[in-house]
Amino acid sequence: MNGRRVDVPADADAPLLYVLRNDLDLKSPRFGCGEGVCGACTILLDGRPATSCDLPVWAAAGHEILTVEGLGDEVRPHAIQRAILDEQAAQCGYCLTGVLLHGAALLAARPRPTRAEIREALDAVLCRCGAHDRMVRAIERAAGVSSVPS
Numbered sequence: 770m771n772g773r774r775v776d777v778p779a780d781a782d783a784p785l786l787y788v789l790r791n792d793l794d795l796k797s798p799r800f801g802c803g804e805g806v807c808g809a810c811t812i813l814l815d816g817r818p819a820t821s822c823d824l825p826v827w828a829a830a831g832h833e834i835l836t837v838e839g840l841g842d843e844v845r846p847h848a849i850q851r852a853i854l855d856e857q858a859a860q861c862g863y864c865l866t867g868v869l870l871h872g873a874a875l876l877a878a879r880p881r882p883t884r885a886e887i888r889e890a891l892d893a894v895l896c897r898c899g900a901h902d903r904m905v906r907a908i909e910r911a912a913g914v915s916s917v918p919s
Contacts (some may be wrong), residue, residue, distance in 0.1 A: 771795075771839025781827040786810045788826055789836065797837035797866045801895070808867030808894035812836055818871050818893065837866050840873060849873050852911040853904070860898035867894035872908045881914050 770793065779788045789795045789812070798821050801809030805820035812821045813835040821829075841847035849872045852858075859865050868891060875882055875890040882890070887908045891901065 770834045771836060777826075779826050781830075782825050784822055785812070785824045785826050785829050785834075786821040789821060795836050795838050799863060799866060801863070806895070807864070808871070809863055811867040811870045811894070813870050813874055816874060816877060818867075818874050835870070837869050840869060847873060848911040849876065849908060852907040856903045856907040856910060858900050858903035858907040860900045864894050864896040864898075868896070868904050872904075872911065875908065876912055881912050882908070883914075884909065 775793065777788055777792045779792060786798055786800060789798050790800075798812055799809040800822060801807035803822050805823035808820070810820050810822040811818050813819070813833075814824070814829060815833050816835075841850050846854075847869075849869055853865070853869065858868075871890045871894055872887075875887065879886060884905060887905050891904060891908075896904070
C-alpha cells in the first residue's frame with residue numbers, strides 16, 4: 770500500500786474502499802456510486818486503474834496498491850498533481866482521485882499521449898463540474914505535450 774506492506778484484519782469480502790478509508794484512514798478514494806462506474810474510488814492496482822468500491826479485499830491481497838496519498842506530496846508532487854493545480858482543473862474535487870490516478874497510469878504507459886488517448890483514459894471518471902477540458906489540458910501539461918506554458 771503506497772510503497773509499504775500493510776496487514777489489516779478485515780473480512781475478505783469487504784469492499785477495499787471501506788478498508789482504505791475506515792481502517793487505513795486514506796481519504797482520497799471516495800464513495801461515489803458503489804458500482805464501479807463513477808471513478809471516485811479509483812486506486813492503482815499493480816499500476817492499473819481499478820475501482821475499490823466493488824473490489825473485495827481478497828482480490829487486492831498481495832498486489833501493489835497506490836492511492837493519491839502515495840502519488841506525491843506537497844514537497845514532491847507528481848507531475849499530474851502540479852499540472853492540475855497549474856491549470857486550476859479541480860472544482861468540487863470529488864472526481865479528482867480518478868482523474869489523478871487514471872492520468873498517472875496513462876502517463877506511465879504513454880509518456881506523451883495524444884488528446885484522444887487522454888480523453889479515453891478519463892472516460893472512466895464521471896465529472897459533473899464541467900472542468901473536463903481543464904483536466905485534459907493538465908494531463909497534456911504533465912506530459913509536456915501542451916501548448917500551454919509550464
